Amino acid sequence: MGAKRMIVIGLDCAPPRLVFDRYRHAMPNLSALMDTGTWGSLRSSEPPITVPAWTCMLSGRDAGELGLYGFRNRVPHETALRLVDGGDVHVKRVWDWLGEQGFRVAPLFVPLTSPPTPVRGQMVSGFMWPGGDSPWCFPRELESELVDRVGPYRADVESFRAEDLDRIYRDIVTMTKQHFEIAEQVWEAKQPDFMMMVEIGLDRFHHAFWRHIDPEHPRHEEHNPWKHLGPEYYGLLDERIGRLCAAAGEDTAIMVVSDHGARAMRGGFCINEWLIGKGYLSLREPPSTPGPLDHSLIDWQRTTAWAEGGYYARVFLNVAGREPTGAVAPSNVRAVRDELRRELEYARDERGERVPVLVRAPEEYYRQTRGFPPDLMVYFDGLSLRAIGSVGGGRVVVEANDGGPDGCNHDWDGVFVMRGGGAPARGFVEGAEIYDVTPTILGAFGLARPPGILGRDWTL
Ligand SMILES: [Zn+2]
Known part of the structure; x- marks a missing residue:
């Protein structure tokens, strides 16, 4: 029982309606994971925002316990807010517990991992990396190794709430391909037991293109030049998920999760x-x-x-x-x-x-x-x-x-798909929550849940 290894693929802002329904035809690899695994909606944190949602997911703590109420938080004795970074996370995340038990870990592009911190393996900072000379890898030598292979690191897409949609789409695709390439490289070269990547490109794609791809958006125009980009970009994500699954092999558990969903913003x-x-x-x-x-x-x-x-x-x-x-x-x-x-x-x-x-x-x-x-x-x-x-x-x-x-707002429900890791294949399930991810990952590695964390272990 238990997984020998595990890959978690985080799709920032993936809504069940698109992943499981409208674009399922464009996602044969994900569809195959669903057919042979467990899948359903994943209820987000309160608030359903990237920061704190990923940290809630990976620590089993709610946003109040984390003291993270959004991207920015109040500064004591002032009325101003300040942008948070990885230094504002004061709890252990799942890779810390795995590392303590001797597993090699590689969290990649996870929000609130900038600046990068020591782990038993490798870490690549997420989209809030400030750029320039700021470190984005642990250990730092990994930076030049990755740059040699994939070029300068793209943590995020610049100004994605703008009018030049063709440029935004090109940037999203280039970044997404680079991220998956880094993941393939780390998986192959570093042999982690646990690797997790978060792709922020989907969130940027939704903010820029939701109005054009969703016929239910109040200002949707049926004949628009970007309509086909929905299945195209979801198809790209799926192709890359398929490549990672192929590299992962049969003994590796795969989990696909999102921090929140998306819906039309009226x-x-x-x-x-x-x-x-x-x-x-x-x-x-x-x-x-x-x-x-x-x-x-x-x-x-x-x-x-x-x-x-x-x-x-x-x-x-x-x-x-x-x-x-x-x-x-x-x-x-x-x-x-x-x-x-x-x-x-x-x-x-x-x-x-x-x-x-x-x-x-x-x-x-x-x-x-x-x-x-x-x-x-x-x-x-x-x-x-x-x-x-x-x-x-x-x-x-x-x-x-x-x-x-901006065409979309966040929504409460994201997605959860899991195959392998000794977990029974349950097919479609209801009631999964963002807090279930950490106990389920630990369960897949045969580890007991740390005291005090929220959530359910779906491997049981
Ligand atoms: Zn998000």
Whole structure:
């Protein structure tokens, strides 16, 4: 029993509807894994965002325990946010436990592995690598070895929320091919017992092309020159998955997972405009042009709450003693928050139409809330609306993203496919969660689950 070796292929932002259904015909290799293994939807973390989702998956910890609430997190004693990096991960990830048990590991391109850290094997940083002379491999000698083989490292695609779609597609394809080539090289040359790669190209592809490939997108045009790219790019991923599976051999367990799914984005909810309209947020003067909320324009003494936009809204109260110019007395926080929560749950757009809103208080959901959690986490219309932090547009619900052209928002369900590793082939299953991945990987290597981690071992 148990796997001799294992490869995990992470597809960032892979939705079940496309992988298992619409493009399944373009993915014969993945389809074969499904036919002979176990597959289904994989429920993402809260929030369903790349950071923290991959770290939740690979540590068995929720985002509150990790203290990671998005790509950027609040800085104590300020209202600003700062981009996170690998140094913000304070827990072990699955390759650490495997390494401790003597297995050779190779995490490649996993979000929050920049800067790279020592592992019992090799590590290649993911898409948040800052570029330039910053290290991107452990050990560093691996960098020149890989560059000799595949050219300069491409961690990500530049400006993927832009109009030059043909350039974006070329860049995505070049990067994806390079990543799989690195994986093949590491698998062959370093012989890891456990290798995991994450391909960010699919996420970039969806943000750039979703409107053109999804007939259900509200602004889809049937005759557009990019429609065929859906099956083409999914086909490329599948061809590369097939090559890795062939190199892996029969004794190697294969797992394909995603951190979250994707869905059509119909527009955005301008959370700060809404807070202004409701009297929670005051500006000293209206912004001259619509744009990001400038904190120096906020009249903090008359502000109760403000928000950060993104896939979801993080609403912060302006608390005395916590925020630099706090206006809400700590004894009043609970009452103010409950009132704001009720108002959000009955939010309407400027035409008076109700907007479906899901509001969560972090401590009601997470096992712990480390770092600087938002006071409220808010999801709009089942994630078909993005949270928009910009102000000055005068509307609550808008069609466009403030970060540039974008056709998709993240969705709760990603994908899970597994074959081998002593796991029974169950066919289609329901109820798999992102937290199941770590106990399942450890189970495949015959290792006990570390105490305190979440999730189910699907090899049992
Ligand atoms: Zn992602």
